[in-house]
Amino acid sequence: MTAEPLLSVAGVTVGRGGIAFLGQVSFDLRPGEALVLRGPNGVGKTTLLRTIAGLQPPMAGRIVMAEDGAAYAGHADGIKATLTVRENLLFWARIHGRSDVAPALAAMDLEALADRPAQNLSAGQKRRLGLARLLVTGRRLWLLDEPTVSLDTRSVGLFAQLARAHLRSGGAAVMATHIDLGLDEARILDVSQYRASAMAMPATDGFDEAFA
Numbered sequence: 001m002t003a004e005p006l007l008s009v010a011g012v013t014v015g016r017g018g019i020a021f022l023g024q025v026s027f028d029l030r031p032g033e034a035l036v037l038r039g040p041n042g043v044g045k046t047t048l049l050r051t052i053a054g055l056q057p058p059m060a061g062r063i064v065m066a067e068d069g070a071a072y073a074g075h076a077d078g079i080k081a082t083l084t085v086r087e088n089l090l091f092w093a094r095i096h097g098r099s100d101v102a103p104a105l106a107a108m109d110l111e112a113l114a115d116r117p118a119q120n121l122s123a124g125q126k127r128r129l130g131l132a133r134l135l136v137t138g139r140r141l142w143l144l145d146e147p148t149v150s151l152d153t154r155s156v157g158l159f160a161q162l163a164r165a166h167l168r169s170g171g172a173a174v175m176a177t178h179i180d181l182g183l184d185e186a187r188i189l190d191v192s193q194y195r196a197s198a199m200a201m202p203a204t205d206g207f208d209e210a211f212a
């Protein structure tokens with residue numbers, strides 16, 4: 001029997017400020033599957049991920065995900081600067097009703113940095129912390145925007161292992177990345193095929209935000 005999808009995207013149009021970038025995007029994602037979003041800069045990969053994550057509404061279509069929701073890792077790592085690495089992970093773990101951060105520290109090789117204030121980490125170390133956070137959420141669906149930015153080759157390998165283990169344990173991931181992580185389970189979706197003509201659409205609810 002085929003497992004129920006963790007994510008179902010049906011006829012979704014996404015954009016910003018009333019302008020549609022991608023239209024009629026449709027795919028399902030089941031446990032163990034990864035979808036890699038590809039396409040040129042500015043085509044709308046981030047906008048699609050943010051829309052799936054619920055950070056902005058779709059302009060059309062339907063997004064349905066499993067009840068436990070998703071963990072989103074965007075360009076910002078969402079790190080609390082004055083907390084240590086361990087405290088950051090504990091903070092997120094508690095939000096998700098969990099307390100064991102040791103596997104997350106180990107997965108992204110953060111044990112030696114555990115007691116360092118996050119504000120003193122390098123860019124790549126911060127990114128490792130941002131990715132370790134995914135583990136402590138316990139969420140099965142990961143939405144990842146350029147997860148390997150700032151990572152060195154070894155850390156990219158650690159992240160690939162983390163992602164592979166997640167998929168093998170019944171998780172799923174949608175990720176925008178130009179790097180081949182060597183995930184056998186991944187299928188590639190070139191979102192350019194959904195590029196919407198540059199037509200102005202009326203903003204349905206006035207929702208938008210400043211360029212950040």
Ligand SMILES: Nc1ncnc2c1ncn2[C@@H]1O[C@H](COP(=O)(O)OP(=O)(O)OP(=O)(O)O)[C@@H](O)[C@H]1O
Binds near residue numbers: 016041043211
């Ligand atoms: N806050 C914003 N307000 C208005 N337009 C925006 C905003 N953020 C991004 N855009 C525009 O939205 C379009 C899609 O951007 P998006 O970041 O989704 O593309 P992307 O495919 O992720 O690009 P990249 O590969 O460069 O990360 C671009 O034309 C961009 O200039």
